[in-house]
Amino acid sequence: MKKIFLIALLTIAALSCKEDETQIQNPGTLNLTFENAVGTELLSLGNSYTNSSGEGYSIQELKYIISNITLTRKDGSLVVYPPGQSYFVINEADANSLTIQLNDIEAGAYTSMTFGFGVDPTKYPIESGTLNFIPTAEEAGMLWTWSAGYKFIKFEGVYTIPPLTGSDPFRIHVGSHGANLDNYREITVPLGDDIANTDFTIGEGVNASQTIYFDVAQVFDGPNTISLENASDIQVDPVNAPLIATNIATAFSVPQG
Amino acid sequence: MNKLLYILVIIFFLSCGSDNEDYAAIEDEDLSQTENPLLDFSVPSNFPDSTYDISQNPPTEKGFELGKKLFFDGKLASDGVVSCGFCHIQDFAFTHHTHITSHGVNGLIGKRNAQPLHNLAFMNEFTWDGAATFLDSQPIIPITAEVEMNETISNVLSKLEADPNYPTLFAEAYGSEGITSERLFKSLSQFMVMMVSANSKYDKWERGEAVTFSEDEENGRILFQSKCASCHSGTLQTDQSYRNNGLPLDPTFNDIGREIVTGLASDRRKFKVPSLRNIEITFPYMHDGRIASLEDVLDFYTDGIVNSETLDPLFVQPDGSLGLVISNEEKTQLIAFLKTLTDTDFLNDSRFSEF
Structure with missing residues (x-):
């Protein structure tokens, strides 16, 4: 009798163990590498570029917040990366920050990825896991000191308006404005190759990799045109900040073919 | 045979446990035996519904006590002196009388008058201009403002970790080791949401x-x-x-x-x-x-x-x-x-x- 009881207990124990393990069954790793670019060339801090308004600019600092990563499986189901671990500062000046390592992603075929640009202000901070992101954001200078809010992008440098040769600083900080204006954007990029019809696969115990381009030129020249002559110090700017957020929402892409 | 089964059972349970971080699992068990009852947060019958989502951060006895200790601790400021309670004095409904606008570290003077702290669980936004949309993130402002506590959240966490008492107090409040910014802000909120003034x-x-x-x-x-x-x-x-x-x-x-x-x-x-x-x-x-x-x-x-x-x-x-x-x-x-x-x-x- 005792023996049967023990066997039953053992079975229960074994089953409950197995249940625990299903959460990280066949885990693989996905490395996302963000490559900041100006048009078709990779960005170099300090290089000179020209926007469509004919203004010359060079970039001294480029940082932005990526959050809330969700992967879409080939069958359409979603894999939500744990929210508490899903906040990252991408800093052009820090090569280590350009690659995000997503651990314990279930192996399989995936078709697309959605991520947040900035911090979703509609989510309750505890639920969204942002409270533990505060020290990281603070160290990167991505908190507004007078507010409990985040700078989603910190984009600074100098610009010149030809034929003048002198340069003036520009400063673009876009975030949400309290509960008044939400500049958070969700962005979806494809994974894999639609043209060749190949799947993007994350294999068990394997590090899969995906490059994501961010074309920073589109901050000025996306669906909206932003001229530095008109606005070179964009911080809590209720007119230009949402225009830039919209430009950024279409500035991310993945390599084709 | 029986003995073997017993051993097997023990091994199984141990192997389950080791899914978690090895020693943390054992400490979790000890801590779960520490009494940490939930506090009664109830909305007075003449009040509107609370805006604070209590279910996300239900105040507990230990969480509240930790929040209170943090509230009155100068460690949250760069000079080790200017605590939250420095400007928010209970006798004056957590305001300050002798200062017209708030005083911070290094004798610096802010431009605004400290607001009373009461019934915060019923407010939509915080501070005079609504710069904080959630109570849990409001303390970032006074802690980091140069003219207030002039400290970084990272430094606050380091100071708390180095303290002989805080690591235990955090563990007791949350059931596992670790001083994180989430726990810091949750504790302060637990202290503040309990400040219901409804007996005038x-x-x-x-x-x-x-x-x-x-x-x-x-x-x-x-x-x-x-x-x-x-x-x-x-x-x-x-x-x-x-x-x-x-x-x-x-x-x-x-x-x-x-x-x-x-x-x-x-x-x-x-x-x-x-x-x-x-x-x-x-x-x-x-x-x-x-x-x-x-x-x-x-x-x-x-x-x-x-x-x-x-x-x-x-x-x-x-x-x-x-x-x-x-x-x-x-x-x-x-x-x-x-x-x-x-x-x-x-x-x-x-x-x-x-x-």
Whole structure:
């Protein structure tokens, strides 16, 4: 009798163990590498570029917040990366920050990825896991000191308006404005190759990799045109900040073919 | 055979346990035996629903005590002295009397008057300009502001980790090791959401308990409804909007108010309509503490309002004159009513006292 009881207990124990393990069954790793670019060339801090308004600019600092990563499986189901671990500062000046390592992603075929640009202000901070992101954001200078809010992008440098040769600083900080204006954007990029019809696969115990381009030129020249002559110090700017957020929402892409 | 089975069972349970971090699992078990009962956060019957999502951060005895210790600890500031409780003193409904605007580290002076802390679980946004949209993130502002506590959250965490007591207190409050910013802010919130002030004479009157208003108090209450309650509405005397009440611009501070949060010129010099709970003892008044007494506040509303582009239209009379029309007798009655909002139970509640 005792023996049967023990066997039953053992079975229960074994089953409950197995249940625990299903959460990280066949885990693989996905490395996302963000490559900041100006048009078709990779960005170099300090290089000179020209926007469509004919203004010359060079970039001294480029940082932005990526959050809330969700992967879409080939069958359409979603894999939500744990929210508490899903906040990252991408800093052009820090090569280590350009690659995000997503651990314990279930192996399989995936078709697309959605991520947040900035911090979703509609989510309750505890639920969204942002409270533990505060020290990281603070160290990167991505908190507004007078507010409990985040700078989603910190984009600074100098610009010149030809034929003048002198340069003036520009400063673009876009975030949400309290509960008044939400500049958070969700962005979806494809994974894999639609043209060749190949799947993007994350294999068990394997590090899969995906490059994501961010074309920073589109901050000025996306669906909206932003001229530095008109606005070179964009911080809590209720007119230009949402225009830039919209430009950024279409500035991310993945390599084709 | 039986012995073997027993061993197998033990191995199975151990192997399950090792899914978690090895020794943390054992400590979790010890900590789960530590008593940490939930505290009773209940909404007074005359109050609106709470805006704070209690289910996300239910106050516990240990979490509350930890939040209280943090609230009164100068470690949260760069100079080790200016704690939250430095400017938020319980006797004055967690405001400061001798300072007109708040004093911070290095003798620096802020441009705003410390707001009272009570009934925070019922507020939509925080600070005079609504720069914090959640209570859990509000402390970032005073902790990091140069003229307040001038510290970084990372440094605060390091100081707490190096402290002989905090690691244990955090573990006891949350059931596992670790001092994180989430736990820091959750603890402060647990302390602050419990600060419910709902036992003033006015509350008892609202709830139909055995109190009677004097003639002045009752007349004041009726006057308040017609003269003040369009902004100071509801049980908490605030519609939680931002308005320009016609204070002359102080060039020392040149404070643009809510415009700093929204960037909108239409929000220039607007500040949150404050709750009037415990107003008798939260002087000095206004966002910059420029008015010392309730009499002077009412005199300002009748005779001191200045015009500007964003002045609230409620202060413009049909004939174009500015200010509210209130007689001296009515002012006395209004003040009598305002004093019924004082909650001495709250001011003396030992749960919130530093010592």
